[in-house]
Amino acid sequence: MQHIPGEQLHHFHGGLRLRHNKKIACRQPIADLPLSKRYVIPLSQHAGAPATSCVSVGDQVLKYQPLAENPGIPGARVHAPSSGRIEAIERHLVPLPGGPQAPCIVLQSDGRDEPLPLDPLPVDASADVLLARMDAAGIVGLGGAVFSTAAKVDGAARQNIHTLVLNGAECEPYIACDEMLMREQPERIVRGAQVLHRLLGTERVIIAIEDQMGAVKQAFDTATKDLEDFQVTRVTTIYPEGGERQLIEVLTGEQVPADGFPQDMGLLVQNVGTVAAVADAVLDGRPLIERVVTVTGPGIRQPGNVMARIGTPVRELIEACGGYREDARRLIMGGPLMGVALASDQVPVSKAFNCALVLREKDIRAPQPAMPCINCGECVRVCPAQLLPQELYWYIRSDQYDEVEALNLSACIECGCCDFICPSHIPLVDYYRYAKDELRQRAEDRTRAELAKARFDARTERLARIKAERKAAREKKKKALAQARDKQARIAAAVERSKARREQTPPDDTGSDRT
């Protein structure tokens, strides 16, 4: 490796300089919420298969007690956010695109918040023990990927990781949960980072923050004062520099291979919130039952950040922040560019829930007819994945999916830059999501077709073989028959011949012939 990551900063292609809008949520410290009466804990709030419930309706549970087990790596356990009684295990609205219902455990809290005794681990526990603990604590990537951290670190431990990158660069405007966490609890993050640092044997830890986070820089400088291997790096605030691949390019000047991960380049990227959760799980023995959520936007009366237990209805977060303004029109989980619009504030906070953003009419795009693409190339200029968004759009519209694949649609990170900049107001990201589904469908169909074909081929072959065998058998029989006939004919001929001979040569003595 020639360059030390983070020594020199680079650029990624495209991106947008957007108004930050984070300050409005950073005026007060992270607030605690009062205990909720009911927590609704989704069984699927991570990448992979849903967790399998290990409690029954009516059970009394304690805070931190596992409610559902990891069905196998990668997956994640789910824990009780407080003590109480399991009221139901049923389908409930969850914060996912399309507003679906999904299996959830409903916990009626008893208000005592009685915890399970905790079991902290020593700092020098073995890697296996640490990984098992991360898994048991239900930790997933809190930056948005919600992929099992234990699985990710376990994979990384098998590779030669030299640099641990803590991603504190928040992707989108408005979202400030990581910024506030870094400001208020830098030690917790640093302690978590030390655990991973030791476990992986990395050479250095880079804490990447945005250049507009002055207070955060100070906080980390103090927290890492005596730590040689730690380095705080400020990266330029250009959306989406918080994207893992973009951040790697900024830090190293190199791109992550399309079919690979930063780990292949010797770097492991972790969101700062995730690392803080690792510290809790390992050093305090606390599983992941809460996270910082930013409640913000021009449609909220008192924007701020709250420490919300997983399963708390979003409505309670909004109320804790003064409630909606009259002109609130849209509720979004996440930011204004990639966030998911929620139809109802009854959905619970999940592990992926980083921000509840409420926008007014004038902050959201009006439904308007799209104009034709004028090929202006603005989308090409801003695309951080270096794609040709307008060509993708043409090919998707004309159903030429081979071309769409050839243009590497799979590299699209759905950041929305192209969509936002397009003067023709074409909902490009919608097209890409649709096309990705279509491609997935096609790939499935192809596999299914191949399977069917293989089966068909096998069957045809079998039939052909049977037929051939039968034919061969028939031939053999025929041949045998023919041979037999042949033999008879030959015998007959011989008989004929001898008869003829006998007739030609007169018998010398009939009597002697008989003897």
Place this chain on the structure above:
Amino acid sequence: MTRFAIGGAPHMPPQKTITGVMLQVLYALIPGIIAHWWFFGWGILFQLGLAVAAALLFEWLMLRARKQPVGLFMRDCSAPVTAVLFALCIPPLAPWWIAVVGMLFAIVIAKHLYGGLGHNLFNPAMIGYVVVLISFPREMTAWLPPQEIAEQVLSFSQTANAIFLAQIPDTLSWDAISQATPLDTIKTGIEQNRMVAEVRQAPIFGDFGGLGWEWIANWYALGGLWLLYRRVISWDVPVSMLATEIALTLPAYLIDSGTNPVPLQHVFSGAVVIGAFFIATDPVTGCASPRGKLVFGAGVAVITLVIRRWGGYPDGVAFGVLLMNMAVPLIDRYTRPRAYGYAKQDGHP
């Protein structure tokens, strides 16, 4: 419980509109238009009015005929941009039907018969211009001399008479008010084996290009820079076109300054500057990727110079643009950017 309407991400309202982009292009042309008026008189205002009116009329008729949402597309202001660019290219005293015929070909044929906004292969303004240039060579080469050296300056009503009724004051003849453009003069001069310096003695020349022309070009450039600043256009096409223009003419000039004009003469005469900032930057008929834009601009410059030097027309920007329009699909194919993370595996580092 509060319910909300949902919608897809991104949620932020878009930053730009087509109308906004087109209006800014029009604003950016205002300095050039004023300069044009200053040097060549009232003619340009009539031509602008005629061309815009004709363009809007044809646009409306075609939208109706094609059953498109008329209001939506009339508001995009793309037809007026075509009209203004066309008007700035034709002689100020061209008869009124030149603009009408030009717009007929630009809007009806080059734009709508190819599928309307966003679907046309050729730059409509340049199609209109080339059609009238080829069909009516006499009318299209009758340029006025700049007012500073003109014997008589036509008043507003005299201009109107000239354009609409083909009548000019008795004291003047058509030959006197129409004069060869600086580019014509150079071309014929060089063909007659005269030295550039000698040819440039003619009063029609200024410091770099033609008298008046160079100032109009300056004002176009100013408008162009404003468009760059506003990010309505990107730098690739203008820079590559102007740089190629200079790079190709400089060696010839250095080797033999007697028969080859100064590079800046090339840049500041004819339609190069307006072409670089306003015509070759037309998004629809150009390339979208940055590298494609560089190739496109360079191609326009090369063709322009070839036509100026060896072709049958004094200027070649319009032909350059149209020929490069044809090459766009090819350029696009070979200048595709490599997607993130695909750079090294493709085997072309």
